[in-house]
Amino acid sequence: MEEKIVKAIQDDYPEEFAWCFGCGRMNEDGHHFRTALDGDQTITIYTPEPEHTAIPGFVYGGVIASLIDCHGTGSAAIALHRKNGHEIGDGTEPPRFVTGSLKVDFLRPTPQGTPLKAIGSVEEIHPKKFKVDVEVWAADECCAKGEVIAVVMPANFTNK
Amino acid sequence: MEEKIVKAIQDDYPEEFAWCFGCGRMNEDGHHFRTALDGDQTITIYTPEPEHTAIPGFVYGGVIASLIDCHGTGSAAIALHRKNGHEIGDGTEPPRFVTGSLKVDFLRPTPQGTPLKAIGSVEEIHPKKFKVDVEVWAADECCAKGEVIAVVMPANFTNK
Numbered sequence: 001m002e003e004k005i006v007k008a009i010q011d012d013y014p015e016e017f018a019w020c021f022g023c024g025r026m027n028e029d030g031h032h033f034r035t036a037l038d039g040d041q042t043i044t045i046y047t048p049e050p051e052h053t054a055i056p057g058f059v060y061g062g063v064i065a066s067l068i069d070c071h072g073t074g075s076a077a078i079a080l081h082r083k084n085g086h087e088i089g090d091g092t093e094p095p096r097f098v099t100g101s102l103k104v105d106f107l108r109p110t111p112q113g114t115p116l117k118a119i120g121s122v123e124e125i126h127p128k129k130f131k132v133d134v135e136v137w138a139a140d141e142c143c144a145k146g147e148v149i150a151v152v153m154p155a156n157f158t159n160k
Numbered sequence: 161m162e163e164k165i166v167k168a169i170q171d172d173y174p175e176e177f178a179w180c181f182g183c184g185r186m187n188e189d190g191h192h193f194r195t196a197l198d199g200d201q202t203i204t205i206y207t208p209e210p211e212h213t214a215i216p217g218f219v220y221g222g223v224i225a226s227l228i229d230c231h232g233t234g235s236a237a238i239a240l241h242r243k244n245g246h247e248i249g250d251g252t253e254p255p256r257f258v259t260g261s262l263k264v265d266f267l268r269p270t271p272q273g274t275p276l277k278a279i280g281s282v283e284e285i286h287p288k289k290f291k292v293d294v295e296v297w298a299a300d301e302c303c304a305k306g307e308v309i310a311v312v313m314p315a316n317f318t319n320k
Binding site: 016017019020021022024027028029030049051052053054055056058060061062063065066069070098099100101102103104105106109153157 | 176177179180181182184187188189190209211212213214215216218220221222223225226229230258259260261262263264265266269313317
């Protein structure tokens, strides 16, 4: 499995939708999660910052939930983009998803200082709705499992 | 409903467990969520920072998930502390919870620039496990609903 994300779907989001605190490349203060295709799965690699503490030594659950959230919407965007005949980096604007729901089961304390890998499996459950099952691994331990229902961005997100 | 949190359970956490990025008073870079009793419910009030963007104008879901997460563990700590005969601020160390699972349904886009109120209802489902139902309100709109299963902190969180 690749340890570096080369082509990420977030690199192709149009600039106006690239401000997400989790995964927006334009947001200077954000996490900059980047999600790629990896075989028939998807992958995001992220090393939490030292301040992302739960109990000292372990990663804050809210950051793990954030990683799962953006990994879910990014994975859904990859899946629909490919269904539409495109690939990351081909110069076409990908669809943008928002999160309908997010579930996280924290299986064990997640150690700090280790790159986390979010691995996603995407399933289309409606033409505009995708379910993404996510596992978060720290080295050889699966620390959290999540499920994201990602929905094509509705119009009321852009009326502002 | 009070608009300011006066006595928060997080103010009473022992210092070694007060470093949480979400709710730890010792974590300079964190959100500093503070959770109080409000009648038979619990409340956390938090205004996301300008950088906590999803799509510009709306709050990032990972921050809403974080708010629900720490509101859940804080609410469970309040409930067990009170069951043990104590109140916030009485000088007794409250129990510390971790998150077993977290569910968030995003009902509508959450506007930025508005204080968010997380309101919790706590139910004991096991002597060491509490379910907290959470609603997140922005002004008079309920923008997200969540459920946290909070578990008394197991020993493997402190062996490090």
